[in-house]
Amino acid sequence: MDRIDQKILAELQADGRLSITELADRVGLSLSPCHRRVKALEDSGVIVGYRAQLAPAALGLNFSAMVFVTLREGNRQAVESFEEAVTQIAQIVEAQRLFGEPDYLLHVVALDLPAFQQLYDERLSTLPNVQRLTSTLVMKRVIQDRPLPL
16 A cells, blocks of 8 residues: 555545545545545455444433443353344444453433433343343533545
8 A cells, every 4th residue: 555545544534435536636646546445445455434423412312321341251152142133232332342351332322311211221231141131321522423544
């Protein structure tokens, strides 16, 4: 990857809706070489997709919590079962497996505190192999979806 590829990635991170024509102009390439480079970055797995960023509050999702999960067992079947179940809960917008304790960090969104409590009681606490859940409420998002440093 050279400096032009890095420029392409920086521009696409800032605005994934750029047309190839606009992108080529911004990075100083003609249309065909720019298109080839973008295609190569996609094919190599550097660019994994494009999406719209949504404002949670505008969709009524005014509540956010971080939920720390400790599993009873750490064997392969227990981990796979837990991870599969987590993918089925739409309110979990990010899930990370951690080294040490706790085992997982889940970022959960909900309409409000009562909706979170219901989700917690009915879905999160019944996830397979869960020993302990600990939650903390998000007060404010300081950094969100920051572009990767290039």
